[in-house]
Amino acid sequence: MPSRSLLADAFRAHPVHVHQKHIDFTSLQEIPDSHKWTQIDDEQHPLVDPLITESVPVIDLSDPNVLQNIGHACKTWGVLQVTNHGIPTSLLENIESASRSLFSLPIQQKLKAARSPDGVSGYGVARISSFFSKLMWSEGFTIVGSPLEPFRQLWSQDYTKFCDIIEEYKKEMQKLARRLTWLMLGSLGITKKDLKWAGSTGESKKGSAALQLNYYPACPDPDQAMGLAAHTDSTLLTILYQSNTSGLQVLKEGIGWITVPPIPGGLVVNVGDLLHILSNGLYPSVLHRAVVNRTKHRLSIAFLYGPPSSVEISPLQKLVGPNHPPLYRPVTWNEYLGTKAKYFNKALSSVRICAPPNGLADVNDHNRVRVG
Numbered sequence: 001m002p003s004r005s006l007l008a009d010a011f012r013a014h015p016v017h018v019h020q021k022h023i024d025f026t027s028l029q030e031i032p033d034s035h036k037w038t039q040i041d042d043e044q045h046p047l048v049d050p051l052i053t054e055s056v057p058v059i060d061l062s063d064p065n066v067l068q069n070i071g072h073a074c075k076t077w078g079v080l081q082v083t084n085h086g087i088p089t090s091l092l093e094n095i096e097s098a099s100r101s102l103f104s105l106p107i108q109q110k111l112k113a114a115r116s117p118d119g120v121s122g123y124g125v126a127r128i129s130s131f132f133s134k135l136m137w138s139e140g141f142t143i144v145g146s147p148l149e150p151f152r153q154l155w156s157q158d159y160t161k162f163c164d165i166i167e168e169y170k171k172e173m174q175k176l177a178r179r180l181t182w183l184m185l186g187s188l189g190i191t192k193k194d195l196k197w198a199g200s201t202g203e204s205k206k207g208s209a210a211l212q213l214n215y216y217p218a219c220p221d222p223d224q225a226m227g228l229a230a231h232t233d234s235t236l237l238t239i240l241y242q243s244n245t246s247g248l249q250v251l252k253e254g255i256g257w258i259t260v261p262p263i264p265g266g267l268v269v270n271v272g273d274l275l276h277i278l279s280n281g282l283y284p285s286v287l288h289r290a291v292v293n294r295t296k297h298r299l300s301i302a303f304l305y306g307p308p309s310s311v312e313i314s315p316l317q318k319l320v321g322p323n324h325p326p327l328y329r330p331v332t333w334n335e336y337l338g339t340k341a342k343y344f345n346k347a348l349s350s351v352r353i354c355a356p357p358n359g360l361a362d363v364n365d366h367n368r369v370r371v372g
């Protein structure tokens with residue numbers, strides 16, 4: 001069976017019960033109580049101006065020192081932006097305009113492709129919504145496998161045009177994600193021999209992926225709203241196209257929330273929980289969130305990339321030794337999605353088998369993240 005449908009099965013097997021409240025943001029002059037966030041984490045982690053502190057590294061993939069640069073960025077940040085990545089600008093423009101068309105459909109039309117409670121693809125609120133008492137100021141559309149069925153519900157005529165764009169985008173992203181995975185693993189001294197499943201190109205061994213389109217309408221009171229609450233991704237890595245409007249923030253331990261400014265043609269790449277496990281904790285899975293703004297709508301497109309969903313992921317042998325015991329037990333992506341659906345930001349801790357060496361605080365111990 002192709003790995004893509006296995007991933008769909010994995011999502012289906014772990015339904016998350018989200019509030020099924022869909023609202024028409026265009027009609028709102030003020031924030032309803034259901035969307036008013038009173039505790040936005042800021043006193044605990046201040047928002048920091050990237051101009052007066054460090055900023056997320058920007059890495060040119062054609063730079064001869066790319067391996068070293070990526071390794072350093074993954075280790076110190078768990079997130080980077082890439083340029084010269086080979087994804088044609090026209091494709092980025094096409095996916096952006098297709099996503100805009102989708103989200104600008106009337107709410108009744110979008111609801112025709114609503115993701116069912118145990119469903120995988122379709123329109124709906126963020127899956128992580130189930131962990132919060134307040135709703136987020138965003139709309140989402142998830143695509144696992146073919147977009148054909150959900151898109152047919154949205155557009156009676158032009159859906160093939162939109163499907164083609166999605167398929168092309170997924171194909172190009174899959175190639176880039178594989179390349180980035182090897183660069184990230186290569187920077188840890190890992191070769192294809194060390195990780196058989198990742199070296200294979202066969203259809204059934206190829207990494208699986210999901211595409212998440214996010215839309216953040218302009219918001220009358222952005223300080224009281226949350227676009228997408230703080231989380232880490234349950235992926236190996238995520239590639240995010242955030243068009244030209246800022247909103248993504250990453251948490252830099254000991255410093256605070258740092259905005260990742262969009263750069264023309266750039267893509268944000270972040271380490272996910274599974275790469276954190278493979279690296280035996282060397283690469284942090286970065287905590288991130290999306291904030292909204294008063295005047296502009298914002299769009300982001302996340303390519304969520306992982307291993308074949310039934311392959312066991314565990315700290316790589318080469319990174320484990322007498323002084324570096326394995327920090328995590330083996331877990332498949334399928335199982336991890338279940339763990340995440342249950343424990344959310346404590347999922348990594350729940351598969352942890354060993355306390356951090358020297359009693360150091362673990363950057364990925366998100367037990368302190370306030371929920372609600």
Ligand SMILES: O=C(O)CCC(=O)C(=O)O
Pocket residue numbers: 212214228233240242247248249288289290299300302
């Ligand atoms: O919209 C963004 O900038 C972040 C999106 C994101 O984190 C996600 O879809 O997982």
Ligand SMILES: [Fe+2]
Pocket residue numbers: 231232233238288302
């Ligand atoms: Fe994310």
